[in-house]
Amino acid sequence: MSSVAQLFKNNPVNHDRIIPLDFTNTKTLPESHVWSTPELEPEPMTRPIPVINISSPEKALLRHACEEWGVFHITDHGVPPSLLHNVECQMKRLFSLPMHRKILAVRSPDESTGYGMVRISMFYDKLMWSEGFSIMDFSLRRHATLLWPDDHAEFCNVMEEYQKEMKDLSHRLVRMVMGSLGLTHKELRWLVPNITGSRTNSSQSFLQLNSYPVCPDPGLAMGLAPHTDSSLLTILYQGNIPGLEIQNLQAEKSRWIGVEPMEGGLVVIMGDLSHIISNGRFKSTMHRAVVNKTHHRVSAAYFSGPPKNLQIGPLTADTDHPPLYRRLTWEEYLAAKATHFNKALTLFRC
Numbered sequence: 238m239s240s241v242a243q244l245f246k247n248n249p250v251n252h253d254r255i256i257p258l259d260f261t262n263t264k265t266l267p268e269s270h271v272w273s274t275p276e277l278e279p280e281p282m283t284r285p286i287p288v289i290n291i292s293s294p295e296k297a298l299l300r301h302a303c304e305e306w307g308v309f310h311i312t313d314h315g316v317p318p319s320l321l322h323n324v325e326c327q328m329k330r331l332f333s334l335p336m337h338r339k340i341l342a343v344r345s346p347d348e349s350t351g352y353g354m355v356r357i358s359m360f361y362d363k364l365m366w367s368e369g370f371s372i373m374d375f376s377l378r379r380h381a382t383l384l385w386p387d388d389h390a391e392f393c394n395v396m397e398e399y400q401k402e403m404k405d406l407s408h409r410l411v412r413m414v415m416g417s418l419g420l421t422h423k424e425l426r427w428l429v430p431n432i433t434g435s436r437t438n439s440s441q442s443f444l445q446l447n448s449y450p451v452c453p454d455p456g457l458a459m460g461l462a463p464h465t466d467s468s469l470l471t472i473l474y475q476g477n478i479p480g481l482e483i484q485n486l487q488a489e490k491s492r493w494i495g496v497e498p499m500e501g502g503l504v505v506i507m508g509d510l511s512h513i514i515s516n517g518r519f520k521s522t523m524h525r526a527v528v529n530k531t532h533h534r535v536s537a538a539y540f541s542g543p544p545k546n547l548q549i550g551p552l553t554a555d556t557d558h559p560p561l562y563r564r565l566t567w568e569e570y571l572a573a574k575a576t577h578f579n580k581a582l583t584l585f586r587c
Contacts, residue, residue, distance in 0.1 A: 255353045256343055257368035259336040260450035270364050271457050286310055286496055289505075291413065300417035307507040307520030308483050310499045311410075316402045318501055323395045325476050328535040331370060331392065332448035334384060342370075342380040350376035355447070357464050360578045366458040366528045370446040372396060399537070400444055403472055407442065407541035410505060411469055418515060418553055441545045441567065442468075445538045449480060452528040460534075461526035467567075467574050467581075468508035468540040475504060478534040484523040493525070509570065509582055510542065513562045516551035521582070542567050560587055 258267070287302035289295075292313035302309035332339075344351035350371045358365060372380075377396055381389035415425055449460040460480060475481055475498050482493040496504060512521040528534070543549060550564035562585045574581040 255346070256340060257354050258364070260366070260368070261336075264453060266452070266454040266457055270366055270459075271454075272363050272459050286494075288312060288499070288502070291409065294413055296417045299413060303414050303417065303507055303511070303515070303519040305520070306483075307522030308496065308524070309505055310502045311505055312499070312502050314406055314503055316406065316503070320395070320399060320402065321474055321501075324399050324474065324537055325535060327392050327395045328446050328448070328537065329533070331384070331446065332368065332450075332533075332535065338384060339368075341383040344371065348376075349373065349443070351380050355445075355461060357462060357578070361462050363459070365461060366449060366452050366455075367460045367526070368448045368450075370448075372400070372444040372446070373442075374400065396444065400442075400539070403444070403539040403541075404442060407470065407472060407539065410472070411541065414470070414507070414511065414519070415514070415552070418518070420552055441542045443540055445540065447526070447536045447538065449526060449528045449534040449536075451533055452530060455528045455530050458528050459525070460528040463523050463525045464579060465521045465523055465582075466506055466508040466540060467510070467571055468542045469510045469514075470508050470541055471506040472539045472541070473504040473506060473536060475536040476534065478529075478532050480526045480528065480534050480536070482525050482527060484525075496524075508540070508542075509574075510549065510567060512582065513565075513585065514549060514552050516553045516558060517561045518553065523579075563587055 258270070287298065287306055287309040289299055289302060289309050289311050290313050291311050292315075299309075339352050342352045344353040350373050352368070352370050355365060355367055355369045356371075370380075374397075378389070378393050381393050385392065412422065412425060416422075447461070452458045463484065473481065475496075477498045477500070479495055479497050481496040481504065483496060485492045485494050506524060507519050507521055509521045511519045526534075526536070545568040546566050548564050548566060551560040551562055562582075565585055570581065570585070573584050577584060
């Protein structure tokens with residue numbers, strides 16, 4: 238079983254919540270999707286989200302973005318605009334299929350890949366106005382063949398190319414963000430296997446495609462509920478339609494800040510494992526996705542993690558800054574998050 242599948246296996250989830258609502262035939266917001274607690278409006282932007290040019294990154298700016306924000310835009314990332322366009326087209330092609338076709342590739346309770354509701358649905362009483370499709374290398378063509386028996390090649394080719402680009406980019410980013418703490422390539426060889434060219438202890442990653450359909454009452458619905466990511470970092474492509482919001486914990490009340498799309502840019506979100514490895518210096522920022530009444534929004538999130546059984550822990554601890562977290566594996570952390578969700582980090586405090 239994959240480390241990501243652990244998120245399902247270890248949680249007493251109601252498996253009848255795996256299949257999303259058929260949004261195309263829903264004209265009013267069902268009670269099951271009405272969130273009872275009013276959500277605060279996003280606050281006006283007083284500070285722009287940091288923008289990092291990763292072809293020539295400023296180490297101090299990058300470290301500031303990781304420590305103060307936990308999220309930043311990246312430009313000059315090297316991913317061809319034509320590929321991003323193709324990924325968006327293929328996502329819309331996938332999610333525009335009728336429900337009776339999409340459920341042919343539905344994710345079973347003991348699987349981590351395929352079509353279904355977003356994984357964190359199991360932790361909330363109300364349902365979210367979204368649907369998802371999870372991809373790992375071994376599952377892509379199997380599921381695509383179920384959706385398009387005779388016409389799946391283009392979808393697979395685009396997603397395989399995108400995963401390759403994301404893998405290379407995520408390794409570059411991990412080296413950059415950890416390097417901003419003063420860690421050397423030698424110290425990071427265990428974390429980013431391709432530094433040595435080794436394939437024997439490969440990192441774990443998966444691609445999550447998200448769909449947020451047009452919503453009849455977006456003020457009462459939730460696209461993706463507040464959460465942090467379990468990964469080292471997440472690379473998000475969100476097209477040109479806004480919807481991603483991050484929590485501003487510095488405000489008097491926990492307000493939300495909209496992360497506006499940037500033409501040609503990608504968004505990087507720091508995950509829980511980077512928070513642990515940096516000994517609490519890097520933020521693992523709470524974020525969510527909201528929906529709207531006029532546009533169907535899609536996004537592609539690439540979650541990058543270390544080898545699943547590799548022991549990790551704080552790398553920046555010293556006598557003045559003792560370790561805040563004990564050593565653990567990503568598989569162990571996912572198992573804890575499957576039960577304790579956003580409180581999982583506290584279980585590993587020293």
